[in-house]
Amino acid sequence: MLEGGCSCGAVRFAIEVTRPDVYVCHCSICRRSSGSNGVAVLVLPNAQFRWLQGEDQVATWRKPGADWQTWFCRHCGARLPGSNDAERMFIPAGALDEQTVGLRVAHHIWVDSRAEWDEIGDAGQQHPEGIHS
Template identity: 60%
Template structure:
Protein backbone atom coordinates (compact mmCIF):
# COMPACT_ATOMS: atom_id res chain seq x y z
CA UNK A 1 0.00 0.00 0.00
CA UNK A 2 1.27 3.45 -0.91
CA UNK A 3 0.68 6.42 1.35
CA UNK A 4 0.90 10.13 0.72
CA UNK A 5 -0.23 13.49 1.94
CA UNK A 6 0.13 17.22 1.94
CA UNK A 7 3.09 19.25 3.17
CA UNK A 8 1.70 19.98 6.65
CA UNK A 9 0.33 16.46 7.24
CA UNK A 10 -3.29 17.55 7.69
CA UNK A 11 -4.49 15.54 4.67
CA UNK A 12 -3.38 11.99 3.89
CA UNK A 13 -4.42 9.19 1.55
CA UNK A 14 -3.71 5.57 0.68
CA UNK A 15 -3.45 3.75 -2.65
CA UNK A 16 -4.07 0.00 -2.78
CA UNK A 17 -2.06 -0.78 -5.91
CA UNK A 18 1.39 -0.40 -7.36
CA UNK A 19 2.05 2.59 -9.57
CA UNK A 20 4.33 2.57 -12.58
CA UNK A 21 3.26 5.15 -15.18
CA UNK A 22 3.67 8.88 -14.73
CA UNK A 23 1.82 11.34 -16.94
CA UNK A 24 3.20 14.85 -17.20
CA UNK A 25 0.72 17.50 -18.28
CA UNK A 26 2.37 20.54 -19.86
CA UNK A 27 -0.81 22.62 -20.38
CA UNK A 28 -0.93 26.26 -19.31
CA UNK A 29 -3.49 25.50 -16.58
CA UNK A 30 -1.20 22.92 -14.91
CA UNK A 31 1.76 25.29 -15.25
CA UNK A 32 -0.19 27.99 -13.40
CA UNK A 33 -1.39 25.46 -10.80
CA UNK A 34 2.15 24.31 -9.96
CA UNK A 35 4.27 27.31 -10.94
CA UNK A 36 6.43 24.84 -12.86
CA UNK A 37 6.56 23.17 -16.28
CA UNK A 38 3.41 21.17 -15.51
CA UNK A 39 2.29 18.45 -13.16
CA UNK A 40 3.42 14.81 -12.84
CA UNK A 41 0.60 12.44 -11.91
CA UNK A 42 -0.36 8.78 -11.85
CA UNK A 43 -3.89 7.59 -12.49
CA UNK A 44 -5.62 5.36 -9.94
CA UNK A 45 -9.08 3.74 -10.14
CA UNK A 46 -11.47 5.23 -7.57
CA UNK A 47 -11.84 1.89 -5.76
CA UNK A 48 -8.05 1.70 -5.16
CA UNK A 49 -7.88 5.15 -3.53
CA UNK A 50 -9.04 6.35 -0.13
CA UNK A 51 -8.58 9.40 2.04
CA UNK A 52 -7.13 8.38 5.42
CA UNK A 53 -7.27 11.76 7.20
CA UNK A 54 -8.14 15.40 6.78
CA UNK A 55 -10.95 15.41 4.21
CA UNK A 56 -12.40 18.47 5.98
CA UNK A 57 -9.16 20.33 5.07
CA UNK A 58 -9.59 19.78 1.32
CA UNK A 59 -10.58 22.79 -0.75
CA UNK A 60 -11.48 22.82 -4.43
CA UNK A 61 -11.16 25.55 -7.03
CA UNK A 62 -12.94 25.25 -10.37
CA UNK A 63 -11.68 27.21 -13.37
CA UNK A 64 -14.74 29.15 -14.62
CA UNK A 65 -14.03 28.89 -18.35
CA UNK A 66 -12.70 25.30 -18.49
CA UNK A 67 -13.63 21.82 -17.33
CA UNK A 68 -10.85 21.78 -14.73
CA UNK A 69 -10.65 21.62 -10.96
CA UNK A 70 -7.80 21.69 -8.48
CA UNK A 71 -7.84 20.25 -4.98
CA UNK A 72 -5.53 21.56 -2.29
CA UNK A 73 -4.96 21.61 1.46
CA UNK A 74 -6.59 24.58 3.22
CA UNK A 75 -3.65 24.71 5.68
CA UNK A 76 -0.53 24.49 3.53
CA UNK A 77 -1.82 24.88 -0.02
CA UNK A 78 -0.29 21.60 -1.25
CA UNK A 79 -1.88 20.20 -4.39
CA UNK A 80 -3.93 17.07 -3.65
CA UNK A 81 -5.33 14.12 -5.62
CA UNK A 82 -8.45 14.89 -7.58
CA UNK A 83 -11.05 13.60 -10.00
CA UNK A 84 -9.50 12.63 -13.33
CA UNK A 85 -12.77 11.27 -14.74
CA UNK A 86 -15.78 9.29 -13.50
CA UNK A 87 -13.67 6.16 -12.82
CA UNK A 88 -10.25 7.50 -11.83
CA UNK A 89 -8.34 9.84 -9.55
CA UNK A 90 -5.17 11.65 -10.53
CA UNK A 91 -2.41 11.52 -7.91
CA UNK A 92 0.36 14.13 -8.00
CA UNK A 93 3.29 11.75 -7.55
CA UNK A 94 5.30 14.25 -5.53
CA UNK A 95 2.82 13.68 -2.67
CA UNK A 96 3.88 10.06 -2.13
CA UNK A 97 5.60 9.47 1.23
CA UNK A 98 7.99 6.76 0.06
CA UNK A 99 10.28 6.58 -2.92
CA UNK A 100 8.70 4.44 -5.66
CA UNK A 101 11.57 3.17 -7.78
CA UNK A 102 9.48 1.63 -10.55
CA UNK A 103 7.75 4.91 -11.49
CA UNK A 104 8.64 6.05 -15.00
CA UNK A 105 7.40 8.89 -17.18
CA UNK A 106 5.26 7.10 -19.77
CA UNK A 107 3.38 10.01 -21.34
CA UNK A 108 3.63 13.76 -21.82
CA UNK A 109 0.28 15.38 -22.59
CA UNK A 110 -0.63 18.79 -23.98
CA UNK A 111 2.85 19.05 -25.46
CA UNK A 112 1.55 21.59 -28.02
CA UNK A 113 0.87 23.90 -25.06
CA UNK A 114 4.21 23.49 -23.26
CA UNK A 115 6.31 26.50 -22.30
CA UNK A 116 9.04 27.49 -24.78
CA UNK A 117 11.71 26.85 -22.12
CA UNK A 118 10.39 23.35 -21.29
CA UNK A 119 12.60 20.68 -22.85
CA UNK A 120 11.37 17.09 -22.79
CA UNK A 121 14.41 14.84 -22.56
CA UNK A 122 13.05 11.46 -21.42
CA UNK A 123 11.52 8.59 -23.40
CA UNK A 124 7.88 9.26 -22.45
CA UNK A 125 5.50 9.23 -25.42
CA UNK A 126 4.54 12.77 -26.42
CA UNK A 127 0.91 13.67 -27.16
CA UNK A 128 -0.09 17.03 -28.65
CA UNK A 129 -3.19 17.02 -26.46
CA UNK A 130 -4.77 14.78 -23.84
CA UNK A 131 -5.69 11.18 -24.54
CA UNK A 132 -7.99 8.66 -22.85
CA UNK A 133 -6.24 6.68 -20.12
Protein backbone atom coordinates (compact mmCIF):
# COMPACT_ATOMS: atom_id res chain seq x y z
CA MET A 1 0.00 0.00 0.00
CA LEU A 2 1.18 3.50 -0.84
CA GLU A 3 -0.03 6.72 0.74
CA GLY A 4 -0.07 10.30 -0.39
CA GLY A 5 -1.66 13.66 0.19
CA CYS A 6 -1.58 17.37 -0.33
CA SER A 7 1.16 19.78 0.74
CA CYS A 8 -0.60 21.09 3.85
CA GLY A 9 -1.70 17.68 5.17
CA ALA A 10 -5.45 18.36 5.05
CA VAL A 11 -6.03 15.53 2.55
CA ARG A 12 -4.62 11.99 2.72
CA PHE A 13 -5.26 8.92 0.58
CA ALA A 14 -4.04 5.36 0.11
CA ILE A 15 -3.70 3.12 -2.93
CA GLU A 16 -3.35 -0.64 -2.92
CA VAL A 17 -1.04 -1.52 -5.75
CA THR A 18 2.39 -3.03 -6.18
CA ARG A 19 3.88 -1.21 -9.17
CA PRO A 20 1.46 0.78 -11.31
CA ASP A 21 2.29 2.36 -14.63
CA VAL A 22 2.74 6.11 -14.83
CA TYR A 23 1.07 7.97 -17.69
CA VAL A 24 2.26 11.43 -18.72
CA CYS A 25 -0.24 13.51 -20.65
CA HIS A 26 1.35 16.21 -22.81
CA CYS A 27 -1.88 17.87 -24.05
CA SER A 28 -2.25 21.63 -23.88
CA ILE A 29 -4.91 21.41 -21.15
CA CYS A 30 -2.63 19.37 -18.86
CA ARG A 31 0.31 21.70 -19.58
CA ARG A 32 -1.72 24.74 -18.55
CA SER A 33 -3.08 22.95 -15.48
CA SER A 34 0.37 21.95 -14.26
CA GLY A 35 2.40 24.89 -15.56
CA SER A 36 4.86 22.31 -16.85
CA ASN A 37 5.23 19.81 -19.70
CA GLY A 38 2.12 17.87 -18.66
CA VAL A 39 0.60 15.78 -15.91
CA ALA A 40 1.98 12.46 -14.59
CA VAL A 41 -0.71 10.16 -13.17
CA LEU A 42 -1.35 6.60 -12.11
CA VAL A 43 -4.63 5.20 -13.43
CA LEU A 44 -6.19 2.69 -11.04
CA PRO A 45 -9.52 0.94 -10.56
CA ASN A 46 -11.65 2.70 -7.92
CA ALA A 47 -11.44 -0.39 -5.69
CA GLN A 48 -7.69 0.19 -5.23
CA PHE A 49 -8.16 3.71 -3.86
CA ARG A 50 -9.46 5.09 -0.57
CA TRP A 51 -9.50 8.44 1.18
CA LEU A 52 -7.85 8.48 4.62
CA GLN A 53 -8.88 12.03 5.55
CA GLY A 54 -10.03 15.32 4.10
CA GLU A 55 -12.08 14.14 1.13
CA ASP A 56 -14.38 17.11 1.82
CA GLN A 57 -11.40 19.42 1.26
CA VAL A 58 -11.00 18.33 -2.38
CA ALA A 59 -12.10 20.93 -4.92
CA THR A 60 -12.52 20.39 -8.64
CA TRP A 61 -12.47 22.43 -11.81
CA ARG A 62 -14.01 21.20 -15.05
CA LYS A 63 -13.01 22.75 -18.37
CA PRO A 64 -16.19 24.08 -19.98
CA GLY A 65 -17.17 22.16 -23.10
CA ALA A 66 -14.57 19.42 -22.52
CA ASP A 67 -14.45 16.03 -20.85
CA TRP A 68 -11.59 17.13 -18.57
CA GLN A 69 -11.30 18.14 -14.95
CA THR A 70 -8.72 18.49 -12.22
CA TRP A 71 -8.83 18.05 -8.44
CA PHE A 72 -6.90 19.99 -5.82
CA CYS A 73 -6.76 20.83 -2.11
CA ARG A 74 -8.97 23.80 -1.14
CA HIS A 75 -6.24 25.03 1.25
CA CYS A 76 -2.88 24.60 -0.45
CA GLY A 77 -3.87 24.01 -4.08
CA ALA A 78 -1.88 20.76 -4.41
CA ARG A 79 -3.16 18.40 -7.11
CA LEU A 80 -5.12 15.43 -5.80
CA PRO A 81 -6.73 12.22 -7.05
CA GLY A 82 -10.06 12.26 -8.82
CA SER A 83 -12.22 10.33 -11.23
CA ASN A 84 -13.54 11.22 -14.67
CA ASP A 85 -15.64 8.05 -14.81
CA ALA A 86 -17.21 5.40 -12.57
CA GLU A 87 -14.37 2.89 -12.90
CA ARG A 88 -11.01 4.65 -12.56
CA MET A 89 -9.13 7.05 -10.32
CA PHE A 90 -6.39 9.33 -11.62
CA ILE A 91 -3.65 9.71 -8.99
CA PRO A 92 -1.05 12.47 -9.47
CA ALA A 93 2.32 10.70 -9.25
CA GLY A 94 3.82 13.66 -7.37
CA ALA A 95 1.19 13.39 -4.61
CA LEU A 96 2.60 10.07 -3.38
CA ASP A 97 4.65 10.16 -0.18
CA GLU A 98 7.25 7.67 -1.34
CA GLN A 99 8.84 8.65 -4.60
CA THR A 100 11.28 5.73 -4.69
CA VAL A 101 8.86 2.82 -5.09
CA GLY A 102 10.07 1.80 -8.53
CA LEU A 103 7.54 3.80 -10.51
CA ARG A 104 8.40 4.27 -14.16
CA VAL A 105 6.73 6.18 -16.96
CA ALA A 106 5.10 3.54 -19.15
CA HIS A 107 3.13 5.80 -21.49
CA HIS A 108 3.33 9.33 -22.87
CA ILE A 109 -0.04 10.36 -24.28
CA TRP A 110 -1.06 13.20 -26.57
CA VAL A 111 2.56 13.44 -27.70
CA ASP A 112 1.54 15.15 -30.95
CA SER A 113 0.23 18.00 -28.78
CA ARG A 114 3.37 18.46 -26.65
CA ALA A 115 5.15 21.77 -26.37
CA GLU A 116 7.98 22.40 -28.81
CA TRP A 117 10.48 22.56 -25.91
CA ASP A 118 9.27 19.25 -24.39
CA GLU A 119 11.85 16.55 -25.13
CA ILE A 120 10.86 13.07 -23.95
CA GLY A 121 13.93 11.20 -22.75
CA ASP A 122 12.69 8.03 -21.06
CA ALA A 123 11.65 4.62 -22.39
CA GLY A 124 7.89 5.13 -22.00
CA GLN A 125 5.80 4.31 -25.08
CA GLN A 126 4.81 7.42 -27.00
CA HIS A 127 1.24 7.73 -28.26
CA PRO A 128 0.23 10.51 -30.67
CA GLU A 129 -3.15 10.80 -28.92
CA GLY A 130 -4.76 9.30 -25.82
CA ILE A 131 -5.05 5.60 -25.10
CA HIS A 132 -7.64 3.61 -23.22
CA SER A 133 -6.26 1.84 -20.18
